[in-house]
Amino acid sequence: MALALGRLQGAGLSRLLPSVAAGLETCGARRATDGAELHQRRTKMSHSEATNFYINEALEHLEYPKRLRKLLLTPEREVAVELALLRDNGEVATFNAYRVQHDNSRGPYKGGLRFHPDVDLDDVRSLASLMTWKTAVMDIPFGGAKGGVCVDPRDLSERELEILTRKLVQALRPILGTYEDIPAPDMNTGAREMAWIFDEYTKFAGFSPGIVTGKPVWLHGSLGREAATGRGTVFAIRELFKAQGLGEIKNKSFVIQGFGNVGSWAAQILYEMGGRVVAVADAFGAVANEHGLEVPELRRHLADRHSLASFSGGVVLPKEAILTVPCDVLIPAAIGGVITEENAADLQCKIVVEAANGPTTPEADQILRQRGVTVLPDIYTNGGGVTVSFFEWVQNLQNFKWSEEEVNSKLDRVMVEAFQGIWELHTEDKIPLRVAAFVKALQRVTRARVHRGFD
Numbered sequence: 140m141a142l143a144l145g146r147l148q149g150a151g152l153s154r155l156l157p158s159v160a161a162g163l164e165t166c167g168a169r170r171a172t173d174g175a176e177l178h179q180r181r182t183k184m185s186h187s188e189a190t191n192f193y194i195n196e197a198l199e200h201l202e203y204p205k206r207l208r209k210l211l212l213t214p215e216r217e218v219a220v221e222l223a224l225l226r227d228n229g230e231v232a233t234f235n236a237y238r239v240q241h242d243n244s245r246g247p248y249k250g251g252l253r254f255h256p257d258v259d260l261d262d263v264r265s266l267a268s269l270m271t272w273k274t275a276v277m278d279i280p281f282g283g284a285k286g287g288v289c290v291d292p293r294d295l296s297e298r299e300l301e302i303l304t305r306k307l308v309q310a311l312r313p314i315l316g317t318y319e320d321i322p323a324p325d326m327n328t329g330a331r332e333m334a335w336i337f338d339e340y341t342k343f344a345g346f347s348p349g350i351v352t353g354k355p356v357w358l359h360g361s362l363g364r365e366a367a368t369g370r371g372t373v374f375a376i377r378e379l380f381k382a383q384g385l386g387e388i389k390n391k392s393f394v395i396q397g398f399g400n401v402g403s404w405a406a407q408i409l410y411e412m413g414g415r416v417v418a419v420a421d422a423f424g425a426v427a428n429e430h431g432l433e434v435p436e437l438r439r440h441l442a443d444r445h446s447l448a449s450f451s452g453g454v455v456l457p458k459e460a461i462l463t464v465p466c467d468v469l470i471p472a473a474i475g476g477v478i479t480e481e482n483a484a485d486l487q488c489k490i491v492v493e494a495a496n497g498p499t500t501p502e503a504d505q506i507l508r509q510r511g512v513t514v515l516p517d518i519y520t521n522g523g524g525v526t527v528s529f530f531e532w533v534q535n536l537q538n539f540k541w542s543e544e545e546v547n548s549k550l551d552r553v554m555v556e557a558f559q560g561i562w563e564l565h566t567e568d569k570i571p572l573r574v575a576a577f578v579k580a581l582q583r584v585t586r587a588r589v590h591r592g593f594d
């Protein structure tokens with residue numbers, strides 16, 4: 140293809156790829172930081188509208204042609220299925236499940252599976268899109284997808300959960316594949332569910348460890364994957380502190396919403412580095428200690444199936460209070476859409492580090508920008524999970540095992556390099572970190588898509 144294969148970085152697409160841009164309607168540039176009209180334009184956005192808002196903001200900064208925008212905003216495939224389950228009590232229950240494949244320009248579709256009562260197609264669509272931009276910002280060779288089942292796993296026995304997971308694989312099997320679409324853990328799924336997925340898929344396709352990541356380490360999983368999202372979040376905080384001249388993690392205070400895989404690992408690693416985790420919350424409550432919670436003790440307490448509220452090392456708070464506990468860094472690590480225009484003005488932190496996917500609504504983001512609160516965006520912050528998933532996939536393809544040190548140090552390097560790319564754009568183009576991250580990701584995805592061609 141006789142295209143000018145110049146880098147797309149920092150320049151409008153039309154300038155670099157005239158043959159693609161020719162004839163396409165172009166948009167005038169608008170500063171990404173100018174969100175004044177946002178509040179007039181809309182009331183409440185759905186999850187996918189919020190994600191698309193952020194993408195559009197970056198597209199406007201890039202001055203991309205309009206017709207290319209639709210391609211980037213809309214998913215390539217959406218699959219909705221109904222899973223029927225014969226319950227232990229003899230009743231038949233049905234569950235809606237989804238897999239959305241957003242983009243595979245840079246490699247196979249990749250993204251987790253969520254089991255949660257709030258899961259719907261719009262939610263999964265938004266999460267799938269975020270995966271496309273996340274894999275791009277981390278510069279790992281995957282596209283973006285996400286799946287989910289609308290279920291509260293607490294209502295099911297382990298046997299029922301296993302059958303439901305296997306039925307999901309049976310339903311999605313035609314669109315999954317080691318080089319096609321590779322699931323992974325997300326909320327309420329982990330190594331146990333990934334083992335079932337590996338086993339079920341292997342029944343049909345033969346030995347396929349690379350069909351899913353986040354598997355148990357004794358069953359072709361990678362050392363370091365379980366902690367990877369939390370560890371990556373801490374590396375991200377360390378890099379931000381360095382760039383902002385804020386010094387070390389030691390003695391800084393952190394508040395964490397969500398104490399599952401991501402939140403509890405982030406808390407543990409921050410604690411080990413001398414950070415003060417002053418409050419954490421789960422879906423039922425919150426516990427706080429201004430001197431810093433004894434995180435290892437709290438993790439043991441919860442592992443023994445006790446509640447946060449019964450932990451004696453802090454005072455109990457209502458779970459809603461978590462976002463306004465004073466701290467240096469607030470880490471949302473649970474569900475999406477929790478920082479809203481209703482509470483953004485009340486946050487008492489200097490920095491929000493988005494370990495969860497989509498925790499901040501665009502309206503809240505605007506308020507935080509106006510207040511000078513730094514927001515480290517999800518598509519970078521929680522990218523450690525998919526990065527180590529990539530390492531697991533590579534190990535599976537090679538039938539080889541890396542040490543935990545090797546995994547962690549490779550993760551560290553990826554987090555540092557991704558941060559540098561975002562920080563450079565943030566400072567040079569004077570755009571918020573979120574816009575910079577989306578700009579970086581959009582440049583990589585469009586470059587791949589355009590150079591592959593459209594035929």
Ligand SMILES: NC(=O)C1=CN([C@@H]2O[C@H](COP(=O)(O)OP(=O)(O)OC[C@H]3O[C@@H](n4cnc5c(N)ncnc54)[C@H](OP(=O)(O)O)[C@@H]3O)[C@@H](O)[C@H]2O)C=CC1
Binds near residue numbers: 326475
């Ligand atoms: N796992 C991974 O590798 C990755 C996860 N993420 C994102 O990180 C976030 C957390 O995922 P993960 O840790 O895996 O999920 P988990 O299911 O392991 O943990 C979720 C945590 O959030 C808590 N929670 C749920 N709802 C609320 C609420 N309304 N208020 C406060 N806490 C709540 C849960 O509480 P309870 O236990 O009481 O239900 C639990 O502590 C999600 O947004 C996910 O998409 C992003 C990248 C990778």
Ligand SMILES: O=C(O)CCC(=O)C(=O)O
Binds near residue numbers: 273321353521525526
């Ligand atoms: O590990 C993966 O492949 C994806 C994890 C995930 O779903 C996410 O990053 O949101």
